[in-house]
Amino acid sequence: MPVSVTTKTAPYARTVRKESGGPGLLLAHGGGGSIESNFGAILDELAARHSVVGVDYPGTGGTPKSDEPLELDELADQLVAAADAEGLEKFAVLGYSVGGNVAIRVATRYPERVTALVLTATFARAGNRLKLVADLWSGLAARGESELLARLLVPLAFNPAVLEGLTPEQVEDVVRATAGSIPAGAGDHVDLLQGADLRAELARIDVPALVIATTEDRLVPLALQRELADALPGARLAELPTGHLPFAERPAEWAALVTGFLAEAPVR
Incomplete structure (x- = not known):
């Protein structure tokens, strides 16, 4: 049971x-x-x-x-x-x-x-690379830098071929949508990577x-x-x-x- x-x-x-x-x-x-x-x-x-x-x-x-x-x-x-x-x-x-x-x-x-x-x-x-990204992610989230965080995450999360197929206007739309969707606990979540x-x-x-x-x-x-x-x-x-x-x-x-x-x- x-x-x-x-x-x-x-x-x-x-x-x-x-x-x-x-x-x-x-x-x-x-x-x-x-x-x-x-x-x-x-x-x-x-x-x-x-x-x-x-x-x-x-x-x-x-x-x-x-x-x-x-x-x-x-x-x-x-x-x-x-x-x-x-x-x-x-x-x-x-x-x-x-x-x-x-x-x-x-x-x-x-x-x-x-x-x-x-x-x-x-x-x-x-790994070292992901930890460094997580450090930056956490720091930007803690400072409320949602747009800068989105500009970090979009090129990392998107398939490069998909991202390069977008127009500059579409890329900015994606950045704005990403910035607006970052939850309050995002930094806490990625802090789990420390020592993982x-x-x-x-x-x-x-x-x-x-x-x-x-x-x-x-x-x-x-x-x-x-x-x-x-x-x-x-x-x-x-x-x-x-x-x-x-x-x-x-x-x-x-x-x-x-x-x-x-x-x-x-x-x-």
Whole structure:
């Protein structure tokens, strides 16, 4: 039976789609995102086959910003607490970007409950380049420099071919839209990258796993994504030719990779 967990804060805002009555699937969103912004484009497809539950981290979606630094354990526990509240005893976990780190922590803290992992555009360790980007991201967010932060993130998150295909006016529209969508907790989310190295945890995971690498990603380098796949025992690697935003570029292909893998994963 599900075991309730003790968390430091009030429950996070929750997204629930259980109309299919299918097996449980937990969603862990990326830094500076939310369940809606990261998974909204594929939520109907996921919910057609699974009972889907996700939570918004502090400072995004419907969850208030935290006064304390965020911790992976807390995010993982809040996600499992939401599963408990919705009656999901076992579940697969889909993690995107920093949410992949949350998904890995769920798998290591609750190994008897996780049936499969799908990790997209994520990493086992941040590496020097990503840490430097995260430092700048956090600093700009703390100072309220939303436009400068958007000008940093747009060329890193977009597929270069897509970005270069835009007119200058369209690029400015994207920058403005990005600046306006940065949530209050974005800096707190990316601070999770400091010291992030989950390679030792990966060795303890024993569930079917799929790593979906975004091959045109300039935010999370492809080498780090492949390193994650190599470090996760028995993981399957699939490559998606997008930048860091598969939900914006190729949502149907992303959803098909996720649902196809979960449909084939052995029932535990």
